[in-house]
Amino acid sequence: MAIPRFWREIPSRYNLVGSKCGNCGTLDFPPRLVCPRCGRRSMGKMERRKLAGRGTVVSYTIIHDAPKDFDMMKPYVLAIVEMEEGLRMTSQVIDVELGDIKIGMPVEVAFRKLGEEGEAGVIHYGYKFRPAR
Amino acid sequence: MREVSVIGVGETQFGELWDKSFRELGIEAGLRAIQDAEIAAENVDAIYVGNMSAGKFIDQEHVAALVADYAGLADQHLPTIRVEGGGACGAIAIQQAAMAIASGVHDIVVVGGAEKMTDVGDVEAARILSSTTDQEWESVFGATFAGLFAMMARRHMFEYGTTREQLAAVAVKNHKHGALNPVAQFQKEITVEMVLGAPRVAEPLGVFDCAPLSDGAAALVLCSRDKARKFTDTPIDLIGTGQASDFLAVHDRRELTTMDATVIAGKRAFHAARKTPNDVKVAEVHDNFTISEIMAIEDLRFVPKGKGGFATEDGETALNARVSVNTSGGLKARGYPVGATGVAQAVEIVRQLRGEAGKRQVTDAGLGLTHTLGGTGGTAVVHLFARGD
Known part of the structure; x- marks a missing residue:
């Protein structure tokens, strides 16, 4: 996959930049050009907004059958997390024993390596979650 | 608007068909449907082909014209259209x-x-299937196709008390039905213990909670209803269809345990047909994972929300029970050649309504439904079929 594909998502993947609708005030992540609730009324009113990085686990799974790029990590925990701002995101939960992960667990964002392009390829980074301190 | 009927159906064997190419599968199903309809090539006005990812599975795009060509129709110069919508492309x-x-x-x-999936290895096939999820905001973080459905399952268990055994009951039932279907990939019954003891894929789902990788194809001949009687005495009418889309990423949906796309597609189809879910006797629903069937029978209003697992465990969706669900064996046992799915489901429903389903025949099948998902529920399609007499 081409390097720009990762590079152009850096603001959101490194700094949790989402968007806030100037019409209804709802936050979305990643940033959207049009608010799914307000449609045309939101056009030109979508502002960039950084998330606080805290949330709770809505659901989770332990992945045993992993894609090639994640083979070294398996088994790993994947979760859908509801952020304080109300929106939801999907990523891995790290620094947790497999038996300890629970629905409702408070988590916070951690900056981690996500993967790399082949053996000598560019490393790409982004957010994962860990139990809140 | 003219009404539409099905006048011919055909399908191939489903399974790991190493001796058959993509084009051979497509042609085999198509020619059987044409033969079944007793029409000639000159009668055909156009060909529509549902195919998810021949480009990735066999490096071949432009497959609709290819299939028409090898079906001997190149000289007819028919319009050919390939349709893509994840797993829903056939529908x-x-x-x-x-x-x-x-x-x-x-x-x-x-x-x-049609889909030819076994020319690539398992890991590569899983990666291709995952391409219907959000690549930038799900897959890149380690989400797999099974993992996303596993999170729906976990949440369903949390909210409604659905059990691991109830999920397993879906696979057990569909294998039981598959054992009665001569074209099914798996014609062997399994037990709840086998499902629970199978290697884990994405907890709580194991190998037997997942539909297999398959090769296969299916075809229908559709005809305007006013002309259908010229070709068959038993036309099956397409009396309602509904399609709906939703947020592509699972985490953006209103709920993890309801697929709004299914709910809306179902409402649209029932509204068009002036029927209700209670009228349906036989249904083929998209059981790519066991949890998918549980959510589908709830979202289609066959059972109340949260009761899908309990109803399955109690046998309410078995052959000739209240509503017979996945009599073909479903995606789980008949097989899941992605692009063929929606059409294969329709073939089964037409056979049931004609009374040609053999050992798995549903008695008094008057109204049948197909439900097909694209991706993790970003698309859903519902069709309703009825006997034309």
């Missing part, structure tokens, strides 16, 4: 073909669905 192809007939543009259209 969308049916709807598009029906619209072409309803509009008066065409009289007779062949709809095919």
Whole structure:
């Protein structure tokens, strides 16, 4: 996959930049050009907004059958997390024993390596979650 | 708008068919449907092909013209249209073909669905299937196709008390049905213990909670209803269709345990047909994972929300119970050649309504439903079929 594909998502993947609708005030992540609730009324009113990085686990799974790029990590925990701002995101939960992960667990964002392009390829980074301190 | 009927059906064997190529599968199903309809090549006005990812599975795009060519129709210079919508492409192809007939543009259209998945390895096939999820905001973080459905399952268990055994009951039932279907990939019964003891894929789902990788194809001949009687005494009418989309990423949806796309597609189809879920006797629903069937029978209103697991465990969706669900064996046992799915489901429903389903025949099948998902629920399609007499 081409390097720009990762590079152009850096603001959101490194700094949790989402968007806030100037019409209804709802936050979305990643940033959207049009608010799914307000449609045309939101056009030109979508502002960039950084998330606080805290949330709770809505659901989770332990992945045993992993894609090639994640083979070294398996088994790993994947979760859908509801952020304080109300929106939801999907990523891995790290620094947790497999038996300890629970629905409702408070988590916070951690900056981690996500993967790399082949053996000598560019490393790409982004957010994962860990139990809140 | 003209009404539309099915006048011919055909399908291939489903499974790991190493001796058959993509084009051979497509042609085999198509020619069987044409033969079944007793029409000639000159009668066909257009061909619609549902195919998810021949480009990735066999490095071949432009497959609709290819299939028409090898079906011996190159000289007819027919319009050929390939349709993609994740796992729902076959079902969308049916709807598009029906619209072409309803509009008066065409009289007779062949709809095919085909996928050749076993020319690549398991890991590569899983990666291709995952391409219907959000690559930038799900897959890149380690989400797999099974993992996303596993999170729906976990949440369903949390909210409604659905059990691991109830999920397993879906696979057990569908294998039981598959054992009665001579074209099914798995014609062997399994037990709850086998499902629970199978290697884990994405907890709580194990190998037996997942539909297999398959090769296969299916085809229908659709005809305007006013002309259908010229070709068959038992036309099956397509009396309602509904398609709906939703947020592509699972985490953006309103709920993890309801697929709004299914709910809306179902409402649209039932509204068009002036029928209710209680009228349905036989249904093929998209059981790519066991949790998918549980959510589908709830979202289609066959059972109340949260009761899908309990109803399955109690046998309410078994052959000739209240509503017979996945009599073909479903995606789980008949097989899951992605692009063929929606069309293969329709073939089964037509056979049931004609009374040609053999050992798995549903008694008094008057109204049948197909439900097909694209991706993790970003698309859903529902079709309703009824006997034409």
